[in-house]
Amino acid sequence: MQRITITLTDEIVAELDRFMAESGAQNRSEAIRDLVRRALLARPEAPETSPCLGVLSFTVDQTTRNLGARMSLRRLAQHDRTLAALSVPLDHSTSLEVEVARGSVGAVRAGAEALFLERGVAHGALALIPVAEAGPRHSHAGEAGHEHSHTVVQTSFVPKDGAS
CATH class of the missing domain: 3.30.70.1150 (ACT-like. Chain A, domain 2)
Incomplete structure (x- = not known):
């Protein structure tokens, strides 16, 4: 496991603390790990x-x-x-x-x-x-214009x- 340092706004820290209380995370590191893991899994x-x-x-x-x-x-x-x-x-x-x-x-x-x-x-x-x-590039019959x-x-x- 690696230790990293991040800077968060006061608003994000408040939201993180609310997430901790709702999710049962024991500390901010655990909560951040969970949120990052979820975000990575949510990518299509x-x-x-x-x-x-x-x-x-x-x-x-x-x-x-x-x-x-x-x-x-x-x-x-x-x-x-x-x-x-x-x-x-x-x-x-x-x-x-x-x-x-x-x-x-x-x-x-x-x-x-x-x-x-x-x-x-x-x-x-x-x-x-x-x-x-x-389909292939085409133009419509009877219409002036470009191929598309x-x-x-x-x-x-x-x-x-x-x-x-």
Whole structure:
């Protein structure tokens, strides 16, 4: 077993202490081990290369130094993966952000985890939706426009080779 040191806000410590009282954990280390174990088990098992849509939701403290600029630069750097973004002001300093991203499970998850670690970002959650590209690129008869394919939602993540 390894000993690590972490820094938590007073609010998180209060929640941790409430969790300890409700769960019967004997100390904070036991409670944190349990919560980390549960979080790791809750991650969906999906091959890193599987295509997906990711729905990210999180809150942002807009008063955090340079966070707004970092968020904008992040979206620009990932312009090919960000499909939509919504910002909902909650009060004079906090907003609720929702983003829809596309890419491989590994890329979407890595981007979300990096975002959730930003100072000023809280309550981060990621939902992964398995998708596939349907059929060959095509255009519709009688319509002017571009060729395209369709994104089709799948029932589960399937390994690239089709094996279960």
